[in-house]
Amino acid sequence: MLHLAVLGLLADADRHGYELRKQLIELFGARRAMSFGSLYPALARLEQAGLVKAVTASVARPAPAPVPSSGSLAGELAALRARRTAAKATAGERSSRGGRERKVYGITDAGRARLVALLDEPAGDDRTFGVQVAFCRHLEPDRRVVLFERRRAELTERLAERARADHARGSRLDHYRRALRDHDTRALTNDLHWLDELLELERATIPQEDTP
Amino acid sequence: MLHLAVLGLLADADRHGYELRKQLIELFGARRAMSFGSLYPALARLEQAGLVKAVTASVARPAPAPVPSSGSLAGELAALRARRTAAKATAGERSSRGGRERKVYGITDAGRARLVALLDEPAGDDRTFGVQVAFCRHLEPDRRVVLFERRRAELTERLAERARADHARGSRLDHYRRALRDHDTRALTNDLHWLDELLELERATIPQEDTP
DNA sequence: GTCATCATGTAAGCCGTTACATGATTGC
DNA sequence: GCAATCATGTAACGGCTTACATGATGAC
Numbered sequence: 001m002l003h004l005a006v007l008g009l010l011a012d013a014d015r016h017g018y019e020l021r022k023q024l025i026e027l028f029g030a031r032r033a034m035s036f037g038s039l040y041p042a043l044a045r046l047e048q049a050g051l052v053k054a055v056t057a058s059v060a061r062p063a064p065a066p067v068p069s070s071g072s073l074a075g076e077l078a079a080l081r082a083r084r085t086a087a088k089a090t091a092g093e094r095s096s097r098g099g100r101e102r103k104v105y106g107i108t109d110a111g112r113a114r115l116v117a118l119l120d121e122p123a124g125d126d127r128t129f130g131v132q133v134a135f136c137r138h139l140e141p142d143r144r145v146v147l148f149e150r151r152r153a154e155l156t157e158r159l160a161e162r163a164r165a166d167h168a169r170g171s172r173l174d175h176y177r178r179a180l181r182d183h184d185t186r187a188l189t190n191d192l193h194w195l196d197e198l199l200e201l202e203r204a205t206i207p208q209e210d211t212p
Numbered sequence: 213m214l215h216l217a218v219l220g221l222l223a224d225a226d227r228h229g230y231e232l233r234k235q236l237i238e239l240f241g242a243r244r245a246m247s248f249g250s251l252y253p254a255l256a257r258l259e260q261a262g263l264v265k266a267v268t269a270s271v272a273r274p275a276p277a278p279v280p281s282s283g284s285l286a287g288e289l290a291a292l293r294a295r296r297t298a299a300k301a302t303a304g305e306r307s308s309r310g311g312r313e314r315k316v317y318g319i320t321d322a323g324r325a326r327l328v329a330l331l332d333e334p335a336g337d338d339r340t341f342g343v344q345v346a347f348c349r350h351l352e353p354d355r356r357v358v359l360f361e362r363r364r365a366e367l368t369e370r371l372a373e374r375a376r377a378d379h380a381r382g383s384r385l386d387h388y389r390r391a392l393r394d395h396d397t398r399a400l401t402n403d404l405h406w407l408d409e410l411l412e413l414e415r416a417t418i419p420q421e422d423t424p
Numbered sequence: 425g426t427c428a429t430c431a432t433g434t435a436a437g438c439c440g441t442t443a444c445a446t447g448a449t450t451g452c
Numbered sequence: 453g454c455a456a457t458c459a460t461g462t463a464a465c466g467g468c469t470t471a472c473a474t475g476a477t478g479a480c
Binding site: 230231314 | 425430431433434435
């Protein structure tokens, strides 16, 4: 899910980790946005896999003047500070604000391919489907229809399962469980209607290959 | 979440692990029901903590005739088999069907206390709130109101957050993201209405301490 | 005789979280 | 000079899943 979200966002524009998370919050809300603790390692893994590449690395050229190690801890730290300040001074495209050097990532061709593959894959998770919808413009129109219809089938199946269970049980549920169940069913039905709307619009815009 | 669900179900009646999971599926649906891989260890932990106790253990009395170990693997296995068959033959309350001996658990007083504590705790997770509602009849009426109102505040906050984000962004979202956002907002609003209904009913049945 | 269902458990692993370590810059 | 925000990372841990091991019983 994280990979999907990161690749999806980077498909729009190059970004650094911190920025990525802010976007995640804006798009999915604070509680669904992954924490830095998983975001940064994920970026590193994606980079290693060649799906993403650092565009503006804090390159820190071979160390301007290597600063012979004095052996003292304070000296080492001072050297590090100096190196960083230097890097900042020379980094042309940096905006004036911000603390540490950013590491800006961009998506690669392999990354784009991966993104499409992840969008095309069955969701598994409810939240994953939401992310897929958020980025589904990167999908071919016909694959988008498949995505929506797969989801539709899944929700229909859940409703059927629910109906079966309701039938089996003689509706011996207390007030709260009944309220919960009814509400869930309504939510499921709303989801289904929403999908139908999406599908209708999708089919209206792509009347593909119907002239024999 | 698992602890809450298990304690909630055992508060209704004594059950064994396998049965517990079937109930979980019926109540929350197959995809939200925890797997055996987490259910059995959870039961063991709850038992150790004294929140649950084995009611019908496969007691396997000190081994009817200890069967002096022959040293051969086949012999050991045969002995085990015999012991099990014996246990089955003597277990009075077992229903005729089923394979292995069941381990039926019941909730203890400490377990009931824990259940109420877990119901009273802030949800954290959306799914946890659902489980809390399913078992909230074990809560005192006034605490139930607190549970619902806390949730109400949480959802209201999410809607506000969303409105803020919508305002900040000049609504530059593609079709799919806008559809997703609108649908989420509608779902949130429906949840809020549902909670209001629950709260209204709750207050109607308990007009507590209003005569000064 | 073999398949589905009942029944209990263990082990490995995934995916995420919180908490910590580190530090620059801006605004009050 | 202090807090907030920007910025990147690591380490420990949690909770759940899958896959595996084991086996009885009934139905077909």
